[in-house]
Amino acid sequence: MSDVEVEFYWRPGCGFCAALERPLSKSGFKVKRVNIWEDPDAAARVRSVADGNEVVPTVFVGSTAMVNPSFGEIEAAVKAASAS
Numbered sequence: 826m827s828d829v830e831v832e833f834y835w836r837p838g839c840g841f842c843a844a845l846e847r848p849l850s851k852s853g854f855k856v857k858r859v860n861i862w863e864d865p866d867a868a869a870r871v872r873s874v875a876d877g878n879e880v881v882p883t884v885f886v887g888s889t890a891m892v893n894p895s896f897g898e899i900e901a902a903v904k905a906a907s908a909s
Contacts, residue, residue: 828855828907829854829855829886829887829903829906829907830855830856830857830886831849831854831855831856831857831884831885831886831899831903832856832857832859832884832885832886833845833846833849833856833857833858833859833882833884834859834861834867834870834871834881834882834883834884834885835858835859835860835861835881835882836860836861836862836879836881837860837862839881839882841881841882841893842881842882845882845884845894845896845899848896849896849899852896852900854899854903861879861881870885871883874890874892875892880892880893881893882894884899884902886899886902886903886906887902887906887909889902889905889906
């Protein structure tokens with residue numbers, strides 16, 4: 826298991842978020858879940874990497890930002906961050 830934190834930005838009612846939440850919750854990764862509708866700073870952070878849009882899910886692993894990533898992409902980013 827990695828100590829690398831996965832920051833998972835989501836909002837209620839997002840089907841893509843729910844689909845990504847399932848493998849994340851089973852992964853054993855350290856996941857910080859952030860609802861962008863409850864946190865204006867989080868929404869601004871998402872907009873900063875999504876061309877000004879509030880696209881979720883958006884995931885940060887270290888300095889790597891991913892907009893609507895697959896679980897495989899997150900897994901690869903965690904492995905890369907763990908190796909550095």
